[in-house]
Structures are given as C-alpha cells and as structure tokens.
Amino acid sequence: MNNLLIYFALPIATIILSIILQKLIKCPLAVASIFFAIYLVVTFAAFDINFLILAILYTILAYVTALLTKVILNLIKEHNCNECNDETLNVSTINTDVLNTNTIMNDSNNNSNCRYNRYRRF
Numbered sequence: 001m002n003n004l005l006i007y008f009a010l011p012i013a014t015i016i017l018s019i020i021l022q023k024l025i026k027c028p029l030a031v032a033s034i035f036f037a038i039y040l041v042v043t044f045a046a047f048d049i050n051f052l053i054l055a056i057l058y059t060i061l062a063y064v065t066a067l068l069t070k071v072i073l074n075l076i077k078e079h080n081c082n083e084c085n086d087e088t089l090n091v092s093t094i095n096t097d098v099l100n101t102n103t104i105m106n107d108s109n110n111n112s113n114c115r116y117n118r119y120r121r122f
Helices: 003-025 028-046 051-094 097-109 114-119
Strands: none
Touching (some): 003 028, 003 051
C-alpha cells in the first residue's frame, strides 16, 4: 500500500471525521469506538495483521481529537454564555424600571438557552 495513504491521508481523514462525529454524537468514546470498528474491518479486509497496530494508533488519534473538540466546544459555549449574561446585565442597568422588570423575567425564563438571550434585543 502507498505510504502516503497510510501515513498522511488516513490520519488527516481520521482527524476531520472525528471532529464531525464528535459534533454529532457528543461522546469521544463512541467516536473512538466507531473508528476502531471501521479500522478493524479494514485491517482484515484489505491489509495484513501489521496494519492492526496502525488501526490502534488511529483509534487513539480519533479519541484525542474528539476529546479536544469536546473541550474546545465547551469553552466556546461557556464563553458565549458568559458574554450573554454580561450583555443582559448591561442592558438591564440602562433601561427604565419597567424594562428592568421585563429583562429579569425574560432572563429567568430563558436561563437555559443562552443564545436566545444573546441575540434578543429590546
């Protein structure tokens, strides 16, 4: 088999697909399990037993990539929610008392959906 495929194309494809699967499934262990199952079938269908070592390494690469993706997405989500809470606090201090009461009621009702608060304008 072509070394360029084994050492360049498969790792890049593993990284890209594990990012996509992590965003869909949201479980790094499931992403790694899917990749291990795929590479295990490919090992015995197209390659010899020596490819099994690379399959395990690609599985570890998929798990690490999915884990990093999860951490990065959580940081982005947390940053957006903190930014959202800061915006609503600034808006509520500028508005009159009637709008302050309305803002507090809307914030308490929509606390779990931070994007809604972020894009909501009065």
